[in-house]
Amino acid sequence: MPKVSKQSATQIQEFGPVTSRRAEMGGLLVEFASFGADADLDGPLQALPGAACQCPHWGYVITGRMRYVFGDHEEVYEAGDAFYQPPGHRPYVDAGTEMLQLSPVDGLAVTERAITDWMERQEGRTP
Template identity: 80%
Template sequence: MPKVSKQSAPQVQEFGPVTDRRAEMDGYTVEFVSFGADADLDGPLQSLPGGMCRCPHWGYVVAGRMRYVFEDHEEVYEAGDAFYQPPGHRPYVDAGTELLQFSPTDDLAVTERAIMEFMSRQEGGTP
């Protein structure tokens, strides 16, 4: 049976103050994510339908606090909470938050492409 830990995750990516350690398992991406600063994806998600993440996520908040905004409500998760987020959300994460998250790899790739394209435009000076 495959397994991964924060220490054994084969892929480690730094996005400014955010560290993402991950592994892919049978169509799902398992992520250990740490936020060194407050984070939101309002800008990067604008290229997706409704300006919201279209990928479902399951996870557990190890430390800190995060808030998910939907069209008609919002949900707050804090350390010790397990969560499920269906498609159609915008995340806001407090500095110091750490989470374990499971997402379908193909759906996550669509969201991550939008984020990377946004970041490339920002670095290149294109609004």
């Protein structure tokens, strides 16, 4: 049976202050994320419908605090909380937060492409 841990994850990516250690399993991306600073995706998500992440996520907050904003409400998760976030959310994560998150590979690719494009524009790497 496949398994992955923060230490054994083979894909390591940096998104600004966020470190992501991940592996794909059965069509899901298993991700251990650590936030070195407060983070939000308000800028990068502008390119997506409703300026919100359109990928569902399931996960567990290991340490710290996260807040997800929807059009009509918000939800807060802290250390020890398991969560499910349907499409249409905007995440805000406190510095020092660590979480385990599972996301459909295809859906997450769309969101990450928007984030990468936005970061490159901010750095002046694309017209």
